[in-house]
Structures are given as C-alpha cells and as structure tokens.
Amino acid sequence: MGIVVNQTSKNILTIFFALIIGGINTLYFYPEFLQAEYYGLVVFLLATSNLLQPIMSLGTQHTIIKFYSSFNQKKDRDSFLSSIIFIPLIIIIPITFIVIQAHDLIGEFLSIQNPIIESYVWIIFLVAFATSYFEVFYAWSRVQLKSVFGNILKEIYPRLSVFILLILVGLEIIGKAEFVWWLTGLYYLRLFIMISYSLSLYVPKFSFKLTSNFKEIVLYSIYILLAGSAASLLIDIDKYMIPQKQAISQTAYYAVAVFIATVVEIPGRAMFQILNPLVAKALNDQNFIYLDKLYLKSSKNLLIVCGLFFLLINLNIDSFYQLMNNELYSEATLVVLIISTAKLVQMSFGCGPAILATSSFYKITLPFSVAMAISVYILNDYLIDIYGINGAAMSTLLVIVFFTFFKVIYIKCKLKTQPYNLDSLKIIFVIFSLYILIEQVNIFINPILEILAKSILISLIYLLTIHFLKLSYRINDVLKSFKKD
Secondary structure, three states: OHHHHHHHHHHHHHHHHHHHHHHHHHHHHHHHHHHHHHHHHHHHHHHHHHHHHHHHHOOHHHHHHHHHHHOOOHHHHHHHHHHHOOOOHHHHHHHHHHHHHHHHHHHHHHOOOOHHHHHHHHHHHHHHHHHHHHHHHHHHHHOOOOOHHHHHHHHHHHHHHHHHHHHHHHOOOOOHHHHHHHHHHHHHHHHHHHHHHHHHHOOOOOOOOOOOOHHHHHHHHHHHHHHHHHHHHHHHHHHHHHHHHOOHHHHHHHHHHHHHHHHHHHHHHHHHHHHHHHHHHHHHOOOHHHHHHHHHHHHHHHHHHHHHHHHHHHOOHHHHHHOOOOHHHHHHHHHHHHHHHHHHHHHHOOOHHHHHHHOOOHHHHHHHHHHHHHHHHHHHHHHHHHHOHHHHHHHHHHHHHHHHHHHHHHHHHHHOOOOOOHHHHHHHHHHHHHHHHHOOOOOOOOHHHHHHHHHHHHHHHHHHHHHHOOOOHHHHHHHHHHHHO
16 A cells, blocks of 8 residues: 555645645636636536547546556557557547537537537537547556656646636736637647656557457447446536526536535545556456455545545635635535535545446446436436526435445445445544534634634544544554654
C-alpha cells in the first residue's frame, strides 16, 4: 500500500490546489464575468462532450489498465500499445462525418429551449475528441505507476486555463463568445503535453502486429464503451436535461452546487489514479488476498476521509454561498446535501468499480450501467418537473444508493469479499450524528472566519472521535506522534 499512499497524497494535494482555483472560478469569476446565461452554456457544452467522450475513446483507457499488466514480454506490450491508440478512430471518423453532414439538424435539436447553443455544436465534438485521447495517454502513464503529472494536467490545467480566460474576459481582452473557443484550443494543448509525457515514460517499438488476444481486447473495449457511455449519463445527464426543462441559468446554479458537493470525492479521485492499475494487476495475477486487502482498506479509508469532507462542506454551505455576489445561487443549497450524500455512498464502495471493470466478469458493468442510465433518465424526467434542480439531485442519489448495494452483493457472490464491516457502520453513525449536532451551531461572524472556525471545530471533534473509537490506525499513529512531541 506504500505506493498507493505516496501517490494518493500527492494527487490529493494536486486536487486541493485545483479545487481552490476551481472554487474561485465557480463561486466568483464565472458568475461575475460570464453571468448565468454563458456560464450555463459552458456547463452544457462540457457536460454534453463528457457524455460523448466514452463513445469516442471506445473505452480504450480502461482497456490499457486492464490488459497491460497481463503481458509479460516487452514485445507483447509494444504490440498492445501500438494497436490500442488507433482503436478510437473506429468511432471518431464516422462521428466526424455525421457531424459534418447533420450539423444544422443537431444544432436545432440541442437548441430548442435555448437558441444560444446552436452556434457552438462543434465545440462538443472537438472537446470530446481532445478529452478522449487525453484519457488514453493518461492511462498509458498510469500503468507505469506514474499518475501525479497526468493528474495535474487532468485537475489543475483545465481550471487554471478557465481562470486565465475568465480574467481576460473580465479585462475585455476576449469576449464571452470567444471564451469557449479559446478553452477548446487549450484542451488540445493539454493533449499534446500528455502525449509527450507518456512517451517519455515508455516508448514502444511501434508495429502493426496484433496481440494474440486482440479479439478479446476489442470486445472488452466495446463493452466498456457501452458501459462507459451509460455511466456518463449518470454523471452529466442532469446538466443536459435541466436546460430542456428549465431556464439555462438553473443549470449554472445546479453546476455550482454539484461542484461544491463533489469535493467529497476528492480523496477517491486521488486514490483511484494509482489504485485501479494495482487492482487490475492483482486480478491478472489472481492475488485475491491482496485484492481483498485493497477492497476493504480503500472502502474504510475513503469513508473516513470523505466523511470529513462531507461535514466540512455541508456544515459550511451557508457561509460559502454568502461569499458569492449572486444570492440566487443559494437556491441550490439542498442540491449540495443530496449530491454530497450520493458521493459519500459512492466512495464507500472503495475500489469496487475497478474490480467490476477489470475482472473476468467485467461484462456485468454494461447491464449495471444501462440500468442506472435508464433509471436516472426516468427519475429526472419525472422529478425535475416537480422539484426542479432538487429533483435532478434526488434522482442521482436514489440511483447511486440502489445500484451500489447491488454491486456490493454481486462482487460478494463472485469473489466472496465485500468492503463493509462493523467499523463502516460506526463511521457512518459518527458522520451523520456530528452533522445533526453541529448543524444547529451558528457563529454569526464574517463568512470566511465562520468557515475557518467551524472547520477547525468539525475537524477536531471528528478526528478525535475516530481516534477514540479506534477506527483508523493511521489517524491514531498521527495523533500519537503529536503526543510524543
């Protein structure tokens, strides 16, 4: 677990820095410089490109992670990597042809409720292409157990790009409409940097010789394509559906709330960059003892750390919104609580998603993903009409809770392992007990000082409770070191 802790800690620092920049963008610069209409447009374009990205990549990034460690000979690894980077073109070329031929029709369909979208249809496909190949080469570096630099490009680079571009908009150096095109260009610069870095880590001897299991690789890619496309609906379908039913400004309010709520999953996002290749290797080597250790520890550690993030976010949410110039954004306060609860449930699953995606029974990811996508679409269609953006958040929570339960049961049946134990119940009890107790506390001072004071109070009470209940040996070791000092 040493390499997991090492790179996870570095990735957490990277994501924290990205969060600070993203927070400035989301809470101040976006609302101030782009305002709700163009902010909603940017959210819609990027969310829709994220829906398309798994299709255009054909699941290749997951294929690299699953199969790379199964090849013991360099020549086999070289053949694998040489062929894998061309697989996305199977989808990208026909999609490009369709967009060229049906551009106006697509534009009319997407802009029924908000005409501003029609002029930016190409952005969706251009960004999807850039992010698709970025993920492919990021996976290339991750299987070399080098995840930190790619994580910087994944998390910090796009937020820093937005930060700089929004300043240029504020200084009237570029216009709001130009912002979107400049951002697209910077996505392609990021792709070029990622390709260069990945090749610096490992340059295969390129050949057109296919591996002996190429058919299996292609079938896996197709399954992951279908499963990934369906899974992307769960992440971004709400941002796509809200503009079809509500004013596009509601998308901006929802996006800010989701951004705040997803802080809860920062430790998981950091850990999975290095954990997923290790899970794939354990499965390829049939090292089920190590896999069980990864599964249980990742669940418990993520539940503890993400639980702290959950408390910090939701118990400071009113102060966060007071820092914004536009009070309308605070309409989405309940969205933050609902989505952050969903993220906490998701993180408690530990490395379960990696087990499903890289195991011999990976095909089950497709029916799970399709069922989740259909469920969230149906619930969104019904609940958004009744509860607006709160309904979209409720749909996400219901689907994640329901299907996480079934995924846990499925892995238990297949591998006789599961991520939860009595400690898991204790941690959940601590999290929600503290939320109910501290939620009643109001300090009524400057929002920044209130966030600082509450965060210190929450962290001390939470970590000491975890320590006294002996729920984390790492936290206990840290606190013991302070006692010695």
